[in-house]
Amino acid sequence: MLFTLGVNHKSAPVGIRERVVFSPDRMEEALSGLTQSTPVEEAAILSTCNRTEIYFRSEDHQPADRVLHWMSDFHRLKPSEIQPYIYRHQDADAVRHLLRVACGLDSLVLGEPQILGQLKGAYQTAGSAGTVGRQLGRLFQHAFSVAKNVRTSTAIGSSPVSVAFAAVSLARQIWGDMKPLTALMIGAGETIELAARHLKTHQIGRIIVANRTVERARPLAEEFDAEIITLPEIPSRLPEADILISSTASPLPILGKGAAERALKARKHRPMFMVDIAVPRDIEPEVGRLDDVYLYTVDDLEEVIQDNLQSRREAAQQAEEIIESQVSSFMGWLRAQDAVSTIRAYRGKAHSIQLEVLDKALQMVAAGKSAEEALGFLAHTLTNKLLHEPCHNMNQAAREGKLELIDAAHALFNLPEAGDGGRSSDS
Template sequence: MLFTLGVNHKSAPVGIRERVVFSPDRMEEALNGLTQSTPVEEAAILSTCNRTEIYFRSEAHQPTDRVLHWLGEFHRLKPSEIQPYIYRHHDDDAVRHLLRVACGLDSLVLGEPQILGQLKGAYQNANSSGTLGRQLGRLFQHAFSVAKNVRTSTAIGSSPVSVAFAAVSLAKQIWGDMKPLTALMIGAGETVELAARHLSTNEIGRIIVANRTVERAKPLADQFNAEVITLQEIPNRLAEADILISSTASPLPILGKGAVERALKVRKHRPMFMVDIAVPRDIEPEVGKLDDVYLYTVDDLEEVIQENLQSRREAARQAEEIIESQVDTFMGWLRAQDAVSTICAFRDKAHSMQLEVLDKSLQMVAAGKSPEEALGFLAHTLTNKFLHEPCDSMNQAARDGKLELIDAAHALFKLPETDTSGHKISS
């Protein structure tokens, strides 16, 4: 059976979500630990600022309890601390959930495309860690295909709506003209790049990119003619920032209350607009209590982005219809896997019969029998051998009153309907 267990922006506040984030450098350790210490045969972990989800296959009874216990142990949490925020899905509901996630229908921003790239990253991590098998691997590939179909056949991605877009839209509402402003971007990932693109479109005056390594941030900075600094330089440059957008994978806050207080003093208390998109948070929550600071987290952006969603809602309804049909398609494939071993055994048995009878036919030719006689023997004997056991089983089933087996034989062999005398009933 396939399962999903996780938390997201709808089920848990950021304070809970940031405690169950899997850092990239521990992902392989987590995947191997999960499959070794729980009754899980296949597993993949998706961990973003808005969700942490474990997708897995298990034949054990109620494996989600064991996985929840493992999740708590890995993050040094009691299961009771996260239990109220956890959702669980299995089989078709788990398939449906993954397809909805891949298409952006379960995102904070409806239809946002970044989640698909994050899912592909989760797939690659599981694949390289050796925890991705036939069923879960096929499910992820199916999800990618469905997401592509939804993108091309609906308008789900037609308008520029994302967390980054919402952050810049809010900044524009607060500041108005952005030409005189300076934006400090902390991090060099996809979300920061998208936010920088939106700022550039809105003609921001200057962009500074701060990152742990200058080399990693330089390609991003070059796109927008931005200056690059290290994280250690932030305290000395913070006062220049009218807008600050942060999204890193740091396990600890990068910006504290003291540094912001000193920057505000240098700025003579000109306001600062900050958006902390990271989970765990990059900016200490206490910063939001300072006068002249407008601090927003990903949870605060939800109200802002509602204004940008109307054009996507009809597309989302169309996407849901596509997903429902694709859930049935995948579950059909999954059920078909139960018959694979039986089909292989059936084919092997038929092939064995073929070789046995063919060998005898060749011996007849070698002994001087005519090819016609050998072919006749081959056709007659092979047919009798192939039909003997099924016919014997159907006779016994009829004697035992197991008429469902007779009906199954009709369906399996696509036999015509006949009367009790064996005559074909005309349609």
Template sequence: MPILALGLNHKTAPVEVRERITFGPDIIAGALRSLLEAASVEESVILSTCNRTEVYCSINDTEKGSVADWISDFHGLDNGKVSPYLYSHMDADAVRHLMRVSCGLDSLVLGEPQILGQVKSAFQTAASANATGKMLSKLFQHVFSVSKQIRTDTAIGNSPVSVAFAAVSLARQIFSELKEQTALLIGAGETVELAARHLHQNGIGRIIVANRTVERAHSLAAQFDGYAIALTEIGNHLAEADIVISSTASPLPILGKGTVERALKERKHRPIFMVDIAVPRDIEPEVADLSDIYLYTVDDLDEVIEENKRSRQEAALQAEEIIDQHVEEFMGWLRSLDAVELIQGYRIQAEQLRNETLKKALQQLKKGKSPEEALQFLAHTLTNKLLHTPSAQLRQAGFDGQIELLEAANTLFQLKKPTNRP
């Protein structure tokens, strides 16, 4: 059964397109159910992050158009406005793509480790929604094993590089010293936690964490001697912030132009550096038009990220070699599934012949035949029945000149030419 990987990412689609194709945590289970109702889809996992939205499916045929149409229809968009940004991979290419994604080789920051956790979470969500089966379960477990090997055997993850790290690096370039600065972090997920860690390591003066759940914000802020506020309190504290880094799963912007204007007025127009990592965006794009605001999205971090990429290229080449080996290993397992069905069918046929012949041999015993005669009958009849069809097919293959079939049979049965013919 074909495997399809279809989606878009930071390389193929700008943020304004990506933010319209996301699957938030509250809708992803329903989305999986909807996708499985598509006639060609048997199993599916949906991966949706700030930099990519991808659908991994096992499908009944090689037609990928129905899945592409489903993505557009689910989000209420014209397919013509989405399809130019989509890429697709089939079978071995799909397996390779998933491995590269999980290892961070396809990330905005080469080798970043967060994506593996996001892939694991996507798979667990799909498994909980009963959207996965034998094929995708095997694939994703294989991918997790490969990712672990690459982290262990290469230097792909040796330096602390991520989108969050790139954001903090840019803040250091702007402010040079962070000890006098205050950072407002919006959200309390992995990316924000990583940003908080990097800021703390670089000597940030104060950290404020704003989150929908204040308890979660407090738990994170406490690790870095910061304090927590609710999202509704951001307007009261924004003027304190020199640095704002935002990454939430909100479908609507958290910060609007009016709120930022009031904060700038209170700050007497001291500049604020803002990084909006979220997709959909947390900060209204119009905020970038304000004087004294330096607003960056994930797409603006390319220069910082390119510098980090160069330091990881050698490790990436090693990782690609490991991936190539494991792609072939998985595809070998996949091809073996066809053989399993064939073997099962052959065994069922052989067992039916055995049972029929054994029944006749037992009847002969009941009729007074000796055990030796019954065994002779059993061995002779069963051998003839098992060999009849293959022998007839091989004889016909010889008559038709099907040399490849004869050679395959010789390999299959491991036959030796008889030394003495009767």
């Protein structure tokens, strides 16, 4: 049986989520401990800022309580401290949950793509720890395939739904190829960091970070290989900026119309794309009236985001339909695994009978019997031996009223219904 146990941004506040995070450097240790100290045969752990989830397989009927106690012990917590925030899923519900997570349908930002990469990382780590086997491995591969299908067949990820993502997406629409471009980022907060990450993803040529203090901007500059300048340097460096994104807490505008006009003149009126995310605004509204300046405010982006959120919600409905059909597909494969050992045993038994009868037929030929006589013995004896036990058991089942076994035999052996045995009709 397959299970999921975890907490996420919907079930638990950040104060709880941060207490159950599995750090990357202890992940393999955790996986080994989980499989050694609980009735868990296979396991993988996904741990991000928004969720910590344990995916596992167990033949125990109630393994979730044991896993919850192990999780509490690992983080030195009492089970009662996290029990109210925990959700549990089993079999089809566990499969459905993982597929929804992989497709971004369970994320804080609907349809966000980062979670799929995090899931792949969790799967690889579990593989390295040796805790992923046939069933869980097949489930994760199925989830990755479904997520790819949802991405390509719906619009779930095609529309930006964060301010930073929307800003960079608009820049791409205007400029196309970003490799030859320079971006000037004013500020060093979370939105600027996220926008810089999106720019790097799209291979921006160069990033300049302008901030009131150099030290505050240093971590950002180091992460994105950016140059740091101070706010007073902006006018002299502005002509280099093809893209400008500003998000500061300044009570007064940082960039005025005069500085923008001089920059455009120095650029020989090559266009500039500007996004003012700040409230109050960092860029004077008059800048947007200049030719060759494309200025967007946070209100402009919010309108784009709301339209795109509606688009994603519609796409999410399509994704849910795909997921439901794929849950059924995977559960069918899972049920088929229960028959594998029976099929293998039945084939093995038939093969043993075959060898036994073939050996006797060869002995007959060696003793001087004709090939026809030996083949007749082989066909007759092999048929009788293969049919004896099934026929005896069906007869016994009928005597005991176990008619469901008779129906199963009809289906298994593809037998004609009663009365379809080729009898001639009266005419």
